[in-house]
Amino acid sequence: MIKPEWELSEDGKTLRVTLPTQPPIALELDAGGVDQFLVRLGTFRNVMMPEIPNGVPTGIVKSVPDPHWHVEQDAFTGRAGLHIRDTRYGWLHYLIPAPEARHLSALLAGIANRSPLPPTSMN
Structure with a gap:
């Protein structure tokens, strides 16, 4: 299982994702690139198995307080x-x-x- 390294730039404007392949591959993404990456990941996750369970997770979950x-x-x-x-x-x-x-x-x-x-x- 590949475990990438994630690093946010000091100014918070770019994300560097380094995949531990031979040779290593690094992606540098701005906020728009991260948004596109998330959409594509979601598209693929939608058809992957196992499906996301219908049951609501129990215990402590990370929630977004007071969303728009x-x-x-x-x-x-x-x-x-x-x-x-x-x-x-x-x-x-x-x-x-x-x-x-x-x-x-x-x-x-x-x-x-x-x-x-x-x-x-x-x-």
Whole structure:
């Protein structure tokens, strides 16, 4: 298994990925190049096996707090278009059928109307 080395430039504008091949191969990518790389990786991961499980991961997950989002009705399908900005992967776009949009709306409203949970101790 190839384990690449990852290095972000001091100015945070380029990423160098070095593959430990013979001879080593290095890629230098700016933010646009990283975005294109992520899209291509996602395209391939979509058809790779095993599939990503449908079950939601349990335990501690890395979440993006307070993401930017936008909702609109898709002009072609009439479905709810949900757009969420992930600081790692850019804008993610979903088309949600009406029954699922109603279900999501009800779940979010239920959470929003509850009192916040008390803080937990990490001891």
